[in-house]
Amino acid sequence: MKHLIAAALILGASTLALAQNPTADTAHKAHSEKSAKAKAKPSASRTEIKSTAKNMAAGVEAAEAALSPEELALADRVHTGRIPCELGAYVTVTADDKAPGYFNVVGKGFKYRMSPVASRTGALRLEDEKAGAVWIQIANKSMLMNQKLGQRLADECMSPEQAIVADSLRKNPAPSLLDAPATALAK
Known part of the structure; x- marks a missing residue:
């Protein structure tokens, strides 16, 4: 749906641009009419064209920014704040006030604008498609990864909530899938 709206807006912009450019056959006639109109009153100006283009660009951005209810529900589960990572690094995750469901993920040497994406594994994913x-x-x-570069930018990042879960797992580790169930050992 987002792509359909964006395509329609782009098509409208190109049609407007073609309507503003006279062909070579009528260039002289248009020029004389334009100078006559300029003396009387200003016609469609570059300012109008620029304003129309900006409005269309805003429409494209709004179409891209629209998130589904499922994605907005995922956004509610994202841990925000300054999150410490391994080797003294940190990542700051902040919600974008102007676009609900979007997040700014910033650290040393990187800044991404991310949105939630549904995952089959149950892991919560934020993605910046342009940057990868x-x-x-x-x-x-x-963890933060850059798929285009094939690098892990930050790992072992833990919010206070995640640190509690990690501590609990250290004290009471989950059973291994390779271990036999206790009932099988009793026989």
Whole structure:
């Protein structure tokens, strides 16, 4: 749906641009009419064209910014704030006040504008499609990866909530999938 709206706005902009450019056959006639109109009153100006283009660009941005209810529900689960990571690094995740569901993820040497994406695994994912960056948040840690560069930018990042879960897992580790269930050992 977003792409359909964006395509319609782009088509409208190109039609407007073509309507503003006279062909070579009528260039002289248009020029003389334009100078006559300029003396009487200003016609469609560059300012109008620029304003129309800005409005269309705003429409495209609004179409891209629209998130589904499912994505907005995912956004409510994102941990925000200054999140410490391994090796003394940190990542700051802040909600974008102007666009609900979007987040700014900033750290040393990077800044991304991300939105939630549904995941099959249950992990919470934020993505910046243009930059190829992905923030993955699971129960006990988060990590930031740049898929285009093939690099992990931050790992072992833990919000206070994630630190509690990580501590709990250290004290009471989950059973391994390779271990036999206790009932099988009793036989």
